[in-house]
Amino acid sequence: MFTFPALLWFLPLAGVVVLIHLVTMFRYRPVPWAAMEFLLAGYKRTRTRILLRQLLLMLLRTLAVVVLILMLAGPKLAGPLAELFGGRPTHHIVLLDDSYSMSERNALQGGNTVFEEAVGTVRRIVQTGVKSGGSDRMTLLLASRSRKIALGEEPEFAERPMDARGAADMEARLQTLE
DSSP: OBSSGGGGGGGGGHHHHHHHHHHHHTOOOOOOOTTHHHHHHHHHHHHHHHHHHHHHHHHHHHHHHHHHHHHHHOBOOOTHHHHHTTOOOOEEEEEEOOSGGGGOBOGGGTTOBHHHHHHHHHHHHHHHHHHTTSOOEEEEEEGGGHHHHHTTOOOSEEEEEOSHHHHHHHHHHHHHOO
16 A cells, blocks of 8 residues: 555566666677787677676666655555554544634535535545555644643543544544534
8 A cells, every 4th residue: 555556656667777778788889809818708708797787787677766766656565564664553634723713615516515524624634544554643632722722631532543443432522513
């Protein structure tokens, strides 16, 4: 699973590296001159080592292109493989504005209030977290309680796992918001 799977279409570009390598490898012109016999004899002795070195160089260049494309595609790893590559669960911290100004109706969004749209966005974040395997965490902060939280009070929905139970708890909490 990738964040940007469309970038995987660029993987055949790794073949361009091989093509460029082969074109430059066979692009030489023999020039006859007296010392050439001596140089050809030395070349024949080291030919296999040179070919192996060139093959290794081509493979490393191809691997660099493939790794770059895969890195840009943003793989989503889970489990021990993610820990091996430094992946960690995401902690989503959402500050939901529940002030009076959020009661404004948005004509472009079917007449819903701006607050209803914000709650819908929180629901989408939770559903995305549930689909990713439930390893992510979420903290919901309400703007009306920000002063109390700044003074040290814990938010009521803090660092909850985004699994099925956490999603149900979040949905129950979102239903009570006004």
